[in-house]
Amino acid sequence: MRLIKTEDAEGHVLCHDITQIIPGKFKGRAFKKGHIVKKEDIPVLKSLGKNHLYIWEMKENMVHENEAAEFIRDIVMGNNLKSGEIKEGKIEFISECDGILKVNRESLLEFNMLGEMMMATLSNNVPVKAGERVAGTRIIPLIIEREKLNHAKEILKNRSIVQVIPYKKKKIGIVTSGNEVYNGIIKDRFGPVIEKKVSEYGCEVIGQKICPDDTEEIYNAIEMFLKQGADIVCCTGGMSVDPDDLTPAAIKRTNADIITYGAPVLPGAMFMLAYKENKTIMGIPGCAMYNRITVFDMIFSRTVAGEKLSLRDIAEYGDGGFCRGCDECRYPNCGFGK
Structure with a gap:
């Protein structure tokens, strides 16, 4: 830093805060450290007794921190995001739609290892709402070398670090199995739960079929909904390993590509995921009927965002896949599924 005359300070960056005192009225910061001096600031500064700065x-x-923050914004921010106001080299990113936040973790790590700049995000694959703040970045020093910024751009190679994938409206078929429900001994509770959950994503339930514990009838119901144009068939009931739990066998009979039968998530271990061409079939365990959030919620949200999950995607839920069962559920503002 160096000392210059105040009248020569236009366009320069202040190294420290400048305090203003008006007896009995005001005492506080008139100019912040990092402020770029404007022409109209000069008489104000001189009135504060600052003949040199x-x-x-x-x-x-x-590059000044605010200009640098704009540069970083343009290389890390992806689709369906907008930026907030830049303050002291800091800028936040806000979702423009409901959807799934995607974080390129490898690129984020590379970026944060560069030094003199940082970025923090919500967790990868977390559901977000329009208007929600999802990430932020900041330049650490007041000024930064342009070469450092260009190196960050080179490292990222046009790969944005954060973006939001919007939900797409899907048609849903529900297949519920169980002799006790089919024969009217107990009332179906699965259908209303699934319908409520999928409606929160703007999806349409095209129908529900209640079947006895019979592999053939469950299989026929699944195929019926696929032919009727269902994008996702949610199969409820019969997902355990008891002899009369026949839903997994019915799903396999459709010749769908079985991604997994079982997930490292509690609640939700007995979950099944399969794909038949561009259609999705889910076997939903009984816990979805009485637990507010289960593996179904995590997988369904990514599915309606257009993702086709692999076995690795499912296996990665083991880290964070244990629900604490809080008295007041705060999902997705918690560690479950992160």
Whole structure:
């Protein structure tokens, strides 16, 4: 830093806060550290007794924190995001739609290892709402070398670090199995639960079929909904390993590609995921009927965002896949599924 005359300070960056005192009225910061002096600031500064100022020497290869934050914003921010106001080299990113937040974790790590700049995000694959803040970045020093910014751009290679994938409206078929429900001994509770959950994503339930514990009838119901144009068939009931739990066998009979039968998530271990061409079939365990959030919620949200999950995607839920069972559920504002 160096000392210059105040009248020569236009365009320079202040190295420290400047306090203003008006007896009996005001005492506080008139100009913040990092402020770029404007022409109209000069008489105000002189009225505060500042005939000389300490300023940063803005060499040709140096960039002010706010300009640097704009540069970083343009290389890390992906689709369906907007940026907030830049303050002191900090900028936040806000979702423009309901959807799934996607974080390129490898790129985020590379970026944060560069030094003099940082970025923090919500967890990868977390559901977000329109207007929700999902990430932020900040330049650490007041000024930063342009070469450092260009290196960050080179490292990322046009790969945004964060983006939001919007939900797409899907048609849902529900297949419920169980002799006790089919024969009217007990009332079906699965259908209303699934219908409520999928409606929160703007999806349409095209029908529900209640079947006895019979592999053939469950299979026929699944195929019926697929032919009727269902994008996702949710199969409820009969997902355990008891002899009369026949839903997994019925799903396999459709010749769908079985991704997994079982998931490292509690509640939700007995979950099944399968794909038949561009259609999705889910075997939903009984816990979805009485637990507010289960593996179904995590997988369904990504499915309606257009993802086709692999076995690895499912296996990765083991880290964070244990629900604490809080008295007041705060999902997705918790560690479950992260």
